[in-house]
Amino acid sequence: MRTRAVTIVLIVVTAGALAAVVGACGDKTQPTPTMDAAPKTSTSPTGTGTTLTFTKADNGSTVPGKVGDLVALRLDENPTTGYEWKMQASAGLTAVSSDYEGPTESPAPVGAGGVHVWTYQVQETGTQTLDGQYLGPDRTTVGDTFKLTISVE
Secondary structure, rough: OHHHHHHHHHHHHHHHHHHHHHHHHHOOOOOOOOOOOOEEEEEEOOOOOOEEEEHHHHHHOEEOOOOOOOEEEEEEHHHOOOEEEEEOOOOHHHHHHEEEEEOOOOOOOOOEEEEEEEEEEOOOOEEEEEEEEEEEEEEEEOEEEEEEEEEEO
């Protein structure tokens, strides 16, 4: 009987410790990602152009742009399980930033994904492209791709 009581106490203590660890792992500082279907525009922080925001809904699109514009791309990603986007930009686009926004739930569910946000600045006229492949842990294409063409005046 005493062994059973000790076992029950150990199970309860272990469960409580596990709950405390999982609760402490939640990141409460991440902004809530938004995944709008339509591109958004706003004035860029440098004042030299417009910020154009795109999501997976814009895959395969050709959009207008101007030299100086910022292009922000937001795609769902789950790097905690080894799945990440590999992006390639044409020579007329310069990378400004690449940030991952994790899940906003507290505590964050184990293995939950978030949103990766890339920002590029348009540097040259002509046809510019952003191409991406969603890769798994073995770094082979999972089957998801993204392409955005920017026709720059």
